[in-house]
Structures are given as C-alpha cells and as structure tokens.
Amino acid sequence: LALLALPPVWAATPSLTADQILARIDQNLTFESRSSRMTMTVTKNGRVKTYEIVSYGRGAEEGASEYLSPARDAGTKMLKKGDELWMYMPSVEKVQKISGHMLRQGMMGSDLSYEDMLESDDWRSNYNAVALPDESLGGRPCWVLDLTAKSEDVSYPRRKVWVDQVWLLPVRQELYALSGMLLKVWIMSDPKQYGERWYPMKMTVEDKLQQGSKTEIVFTEMLFSVPLEEEIFTTRWLER
Numbered sequence: 001l002a003l004l005a006l007p008p009v010w011a012a013t014p015s016l017t018a019d020q021i022l023a024r025i026d027q028n029l030t031f032e033s034r035s036s037r038m039t040m041t042v043t044k045n046g047r048v049k050t051y052e053i054v055s056y057g058r059g060a061e062e063g064a065s066e067y068l069s070p071a072r073d074a075g076t077k078m079l080k081k082g083d084e085l086w087m088y089m090p091s092v093e094k095v096q097k098i099s100g101h102m103l104r105q106g107m108m109g110s111d112l113s114y115e116d117m118l119e120s121d122d123w124r125s126n127y128n129a130v131a132l133p134d135e136s137l138g139g140r141p142c143w144v145l146d147l148t149a150k151s152e153d154v155s156y157p158r159r160k161v162w163v164d165q166v167w168l169l170p171v172r173q174e175l176y177a178l179s180g181m182l183l184k185v186w187i188m189s190d191p192k193q194y195g196e197r198w199y200p201m202k203m204t205v206e207d208k209l210q211q212g213s214k215t216e217i218v219f220t221e222m223l224f225s226v227p228l229e230e231e232i233f234t235t236r237w238l239e240r
Contacts, residue, residue, distance in 0.1 A: 018129035018145055024168045026124055028197050030060045033228050037221040042110045043214045051108065060122055062233045073108065077238045078117070085118055088238035095238050111184065111207040111215040115155045123147065126154050134165075137172060141165045156183065167191045167198040182208045194224055 016024065034057040041050045051073060055065040063080040067073045075090035085098040103115040123129075127147035135144050147159040158180075162172040173186040184207055188200035199222065207213040231237050 016143075018131040018143075019124065021131075021143055021145060021163055021168075022124040022127070022129050022147075025163065025170055026122055028168050028199065030122070031057065031197075031224055033058050033224070033226050035221075035223045035226050035228065036219050038217055038219045040108075040110060041216045041218075042108070043212065043216075044109065044210070045212070049109070056228055056232050058228060058233060063117070064232050064237065067108070076108070078107075079233070079235060079238055080117055081233065083118055085114055086235055086238060093239075095235055106207075111205040111210075111213055113155075119155050126150060127159065132160075135162065137162050137164075140171075142171065164191075169198055169200055171200075184208060192222070194222070197224075 035055070036057075037052070037054050039050055039052055041048060049070070051067055052069040053065050053067055055063065057063045061080075061082050063078075065078045067076040075088075077088040079086045085103070086095055087098055088095045098114045103118070104113050106112065107114050107117060127149055130146045130148075132144040132146055135142050142162040142164055145159075145161045145163060147161060149157045156175040157178040158176040160174040160176070161170045163169065164171045169188050169191055170186075171188050173184075174182055175184040175186065177183055184205055186206075187204040188202070189204070190202040191198040191200050201219045201222070203217045205215045205217075229237075231240070
C-alpha cells in the first residue's frame, strides 16, 4: 500500500464520532461539479488492458464518462442519473439502459461493477457505523469503522473501512456479502489537496472472488467547481 508517511508538522483531526467521520468522508468525496481524465488498467488472467477515460460529475447523483482509447472502445459513453445508468456503444449505435443482472457485471471487464457506478457516496445515509480501535496503515493513523447497511438496496451489506485521520479518506475498504464473504478490497491512495478537500488520485480495486484480478485507476487531471454543459447529463449526449 503506497501511502505517504505522516509529516510531523501535520496534526490529525481531533477525535470524531463514527457518524461525524462518515459525514466528513461524504464531504470530501462529493462535489458540486468535477471534470477529470484518467487511465483504467485492468489485469485479469495475466492479461492487461488499459483504457483512457474522461469523466464529468455533478453532485452525488449525476455522472458521465467517455472512453477515448483503446481504439476499439473509443466513443463508448456512460451516463448516471440517480439510480439509473445508460450506456452507448458506437459499434452498435445504440443507447442501452443497464439494469437487472447486468448491473453486477464488471464495467468494461473491470473489477468495478455497473452497480458500483450507481452506489451513492452518501455513506452516512446508507450505513450505520460502529467505531473499532484505531490502527496504523502505511505508517499513518487511521480510524477503523464497521459499516452495516441500513437497507437491502445497498450493494454491499457490510464494509470495514480504514479512514486516514488527516486526509479524511477511506484509504482501505473491505467489502462483504451478507454471508460475511469478502468480495472486494478497495484502496484509495496518492491524495492531492484541493482547497480544504483531499481527493485520491489513485484507486485500486481487487475482486477477491477472482484470483489475480485487479483494476487500477489513476487520475491524470482533476478539476473541481467547473462549468459543465447541461446536455452532458442527458441521454442526448450519449449519441452526440
């Protein structure tokens, strides 16, 4: 886990309740508007595939993305509006709504499911949190939370989360099924400060049900509070 050591001049956030920690995470990961460029590298069965993507977000409920490369996937677009997700594939020139069992499939073959795309960043509304004893992760002090879903609509009934006490980011998550089986491990690292917000510039997701399966996302450009065209968040944009 590549996390920076904690400089001695930095002070950890004063002790917070589990609910307050969730509120601060939500505050860090939710934004009025954002545009970004990233690479997504998917490793499965010893094979590696890298995508280049541009994405746009507005609040916690709206998101859009377009694949720029590789050439065979260029022009593929996705649109999230609340709990609905659409996809446009230029090869068939058709907009398709992603629903039902399709939501559990890996997005473009990655370890992130389409359901993960729809998962709200509003953890405070979706989970009850219990604080566990603090731990050190990569030499950095972390709060540890055990999260239990408030309803059956949430993708992961239970999460164990390590929250960096300075960055207020979930630097490690273990995602569990209702049976208690570990499904995925999600790492957030290489944070960059934007005003009062820390945002992870790298995310790594491992599917624990598939040996050696890993997806790494690296943000190469990140802009917050940017003006975005209204049409980006409509199905018209998908075929534009």
